Amino acid sequence: MRKLPRGIIISCQLEPGDPVQDVSFIVNMARSADYAGAVAVRTNNADHVRAVKDSVSIPVIGLVKDRNYQAFITPTFEHARDVIKAGADFVAIDCTRSERPVQLKTLFEEIRSSFPDVGIIADIADEADAELVSALRPDFIATTLCGYTPYTLGCSLPNIELVRGLSRKMSIPIIAEGGYTTLEEVQNAFQNGAYAVVIGTAITRPWITIKKFVDLFYKKFN
Numbered sequence: 001m002r003k004l005p006r007g008i009i010i011s012c013q014l015e016p017g018d019p020v021q022d023v024s025f026i027v028n029m030a031r032s033a034d035y036a037g038a039v040a041v042r043t044n045n046a047d048h049v050r051a052v053k054d055s056v057s058i059p060v061i062g063l064v065k066d067r068n069y070q071a072f073i074t075p076t077f078e079h080a081r082d083v084i085k086a087g088a089d090f091v092a093i094d095c096t097r098s099e100r101p102v103q104l105k106t107l108f109e110e111i112r113s114s115f116p117d118v119g120i121i122a123d124i125a126d127e128a129d130a131e132l133v134s135a136l137r138p139d140f141i142a143t144t145l146c147g148y149t150p151y152t153l154g155c156s157l158p159n160i161e162l163v164r165g166l167s168r169k170m171s172i173p174i175i176a177e178g179g180y181t182t183l184e185e186v187q188n189a190f191q192n193g194a195y196a197v198v199i200g201t202a203i204t205r206p207w208i209t210i211k212k213f214v215d216l217f218y219k220k221f222n
């Protein structure tokens, strides 16, 4: 298995439409993750991967989101190559049953033959996705896309049942990802077999956290 210790992974990504849009935010979040003892940082686009890689000592998981495709996380070899050349130690790939431009088998083979030292994280949405991709032996399977495919839309997050089912069935380590916001949920994921847990929005999109407090005020005291 490519090196990724057990623990907490922080996803630091800028989302279109968010009030924060500068790379220094991503870098400072990644530094904070490293300082606090997180085991890896997950970030998108080559320029952010490069900036984060230059600033932290922990592994970087790179991806590219391309909404031209239904399978939108690192859908082609070119996307993967860009983040790997920028310094990604792992690349996250959309391994759902959504429509894709290149067959998964081909994509895995291309990445493995060009970059044998780079780990592959299979982002899946349900157990059927995980079973299908397990034949390609990804280094990790992450529950990232549960709730984001037509066949998992509306599924409540975090999906700890999915983590539990996968951890029992699969010999590949499972990364719990998607919708983790409380210590209790993270603890629950580890207790149910997660190898690592990714936390993004709850930490790295502060306007969403702030809005919860603001909404409470307007709802109850105004």
Ligand SMILES: CC(=O)N[C@H](C=O)[C@@H](O)[C@H](O)[C@H](O)COP(=O)(O)O
Residues within 6 Å of the ligand: 011, 013, 042, 063, 144, 145, 148, 177, 178, 179, 180, 198, 199, 200, 201, 202
């Ligand atoms: C679905 C999708 O595009 N997920 C992305 C994957 O890289 C990120 O936007 C998420 O922030 C990440 O998965 C962590 O999840 P959460 O932000 O819920 O803690």
